[in-house]
Amino acid sequence: MTAVPTAHPIPRPSFGAGVIGAIPISLGYLPIAFSFGVAATRAGLTGAEAVMLSVVIYAGAAQFLALALLISGAPLLVAAFTLIAMNIRHVLYGPALLERAGRDVDTGHAWAWAFGLTDEVFGTALGALARGQRFSQAFMFGLGLTAYLSWIIGTAVGAWAGGGALNGYPALEAGLGFMLPALFLALLLSILSGAQIPVILVAGVCTVAMTLIASSTWGILAGMVSGALVGLFRKVAR
Amino acid sequence: MNLGLLIMAVCVGLATWGFRFGPTKIDLSAMPSDGWLARFLASTGPAAIATLFVASILPMVQGFGGPNLPLFIGIASVLGCYAFSRSVVMSTLAGSVAYGVVFWIVARPGLL
Structure with missing residues (x-):
């Protein structure tokens, strides 16, 4: 009897693979979270309050905006609505990721791993899928948890160190500050295809235009939506 | 609290x-x-x-008076490293290190 060859599908990535995949995110998060911790204590928050914001909100730009709003004396209700509006862009990430992952993926624990679906985690997960990796919730947990812990640790160290901790090392501060732009560019290269170029160009131009006209928040929203709308006029690219 | x-x-x-x-x-x-x-x-x-890439470099472009050499070299390093290695991690680290080193060189008076 001839043995029937069995198919060996690509294995689903593990929790550990997610932890390793989160290394560049963590390297980028640590200095930014550190800066947030420093800024929060400068704004008059205690170290515990700074860490609480990172633990509970876990959205970098929104947290910095929260500080600005609190310093300006905005009422907490107004601040809350502003920050919620700022984070609404995240509604696109889950469906975009799962659309790429395929129709039959298990999302039973999405209530937990989706908490960590930040801009960078989304970009890294999407890049991995675009490079042929399969979707797995364990990978998402590894990716999200590592990034989350980096964010909290960075905040705590920044709040503990206080203002001016990196003042003596401007080149180190600059290099760390370029970590996230470098990560976004590398992720962009990893998912780049000819069909995506119009999407990327329109997103970039609209981001610059709306940032200059209105604000960076509107720029980000306009860039994402306009780029995605360009996709309506082309075939689905895989 | x-x-x-x-x-x-x-x-x-x-x-x-x-x-x-x-x-x-x-x-x-x-x-x-x-x-x-x-x-x-x-x-x-x-x-x-x-969008996130453009939004993250925009303050760097706006905040720099002249040509931003660290940014240019940092971006070139990411592109070059990715073309060579196809690794997101290596490209990110290469870009960050290159940016920091060039920033250090440019910031030193009389060195450049």
């Missing part, structure tokens, strides 16, 4: 979690693979990453 700050953080945190988790429960199985929603979602990822 300021109770008002805690309540605000919990409200924002819950809403953000809802934005991230809620849409993962949308049933995509009935969606035509070449339909308008599929095309929109397939373009959302590249559009989002391109």
Whole structure:
């Protein structure tokens, strides 16, 4: 009897693979979270309050905006609505990721791993899928948890160190500050295809235009939506 | 701990979690693979990453008086390393190190 060859599908990535995949995110998060911790204590928050914001909100730009709003004396209700509006862009990430992952993926624990679906985690997960990796919730947990812990640790160290901790090392501060732009560019290269170029160009131009006209928040929203709308006029690219 | 700050953080945190988790429960199985929603979602990822890249370098471009040599070298290092290694991790680290080194060289008076 001839043995029937069995198919060996690509294995689903593990929790550990997610932890390793989160290394560049963590390297980028640590200095930014550190800066947030420093800024929060400068704004008059205690170290515990700074860490609480990172633990509970876990959205970098929104947290910095929260500080600005609190310093300006905005009422907490107004601040809350502003920050919620700022984070609404995240509604696109889950469906975009799962659309790429395929129709039959298990999302039973999405209530937990989706908490960590930040801009960078989304970009890294999407890049991995675009490079042929399969979707797995364990990978998402590894990716999200590592990034989350980096964010909290960075905040705590920044709040503990206080203002001016990196003042003596401007080149180190600059290099760390370029970590996230470098990560976004590398992720962009990893998912780049000819069909995506119009999407990327329109997103970039609209981001610059709306940032200059209105604000960076509107720029980000306009860039994402306009780029995605360009996709309506082309075939689905895989 | 300021109770008002805690309540605000919990409200924002819950809403953000809802934005991230809620849409993962949308049933995509009935969606035509070449339909308008599929095309929109397939373009959302590249559009989002391109947007975040542009938004992250824009303050660097705006805050620099002349040509931003560290930024130029940093971007070139990411592109060069990715072309060579196809590794997101290595490219990110290479760009960051190159940016920091060039920043250090440019910032030293009389060195450049």
